[in-house]
Amino acid sequence: MTTTPATLIVVDDDPEIRELLADYLGRHGYRALVAEDAEALHRLLARETPELLIVDLMLPGDDGFTICRELRRDSEVPIIMLTASADETDRILGLELGADDYLGKPFNPRELLARIKAVLRRTRGPATPCPPAEARLVAFGDWRLDRMTRELVDRQGARCSLSGADFQLLQVFLEHPGRVLSREALFELTRGRPAPPLDRSIDVHVCRLRQRLGEDAQHSQLIRTVRGAGYVLTASVDVLS
Known part of the structure; x- marks a missing residue:
């Protein structure tokens, strides 16, 4: 039986990071879509139902905090926040706004992959009734x-x-x-x-x-x-x- 790959959306204004992650996650069995800012993300969300978002904190226009806050009004899609900031306050604020995990830049793609798997294990509902x-x-x-x-x-x-x-x-x-x-x-x-x-x-x-x-x-x-x-x-x- 063929398993449909989980759809992830990477939101980052750096084209190199978008390309790197789309390729890396694709090679590890995910369907990875990319967006450069909040506007592009909303266009994707109008036609896609992702299982997880990877959102950079510092974006042009609406930043990662704003995206997280707006999504949490009517969605529980898991969010991993990426941040180059060394300020722990930013990370705490992201969690308070509803992010499920965070990862500092620069990061090892293998660590991001491990965190994606961990978040999906926690957040995916059971496919069958509970025993x-x-x-x-x-x-x-x-x-x-x-x-x-x-x-x-x-x-x-x-x-x-x-x-x-x-x-x-x-x-x-x-x-x-x-x-x-x-x-x-x-x-x-x-x-x-x-x-x-x-x-x-x-x-x-x-x-x-x-x-x-x-x-x-x-x-x-x-x-x-x-x-x-x-x-x-x-x-x-x-x-x-």
Whole structure:
């Protein structure tokens, strides 16, 4: 049976990088499309449904932040952000706006490929219904999680869709209720690789997940901060179906 290659879109104003990545990703089984700016990206999105975007932070016109912000209004397509900036603030802001991962320039294409594979593993939904050991509906606190649709449902029935990164992080917490998980453990369990030294991106993702759960860092009851140790999901987890 022939498998349709995943469609990726590379958004970068450097033609050499676009050509390099299109060729490299194509040789590794992906259908790689390219865009030089936000306008070209939107033209592509009008006719294509990519499984992942690779977006340079510094673009003419609308920059990578703007693209990420606008896409997250109505799309959960995974985004890997490329940045030549050494400022960690830029990377944190990108994650807060909904990027799933980031990679500094210059980079090794093999590392980008590994990150693409890791993000797609986290964000692709199951092709078949969840087996009994992977129950579709689980309850915790005042919430239910539908693992098939990746939606949170509150007591009033209101639904909230989760991005791939938020869903994967919540999955890790639900698999380890009551257990304190260090930042390093959370990074490795969600990203599939060890955390870089001094990386604080997990804090950003936890903050964003708390917002989805209607909580803030200082008053979080579901995901509590354990000073000097990490984070813990305090609620019990029940399988519904």
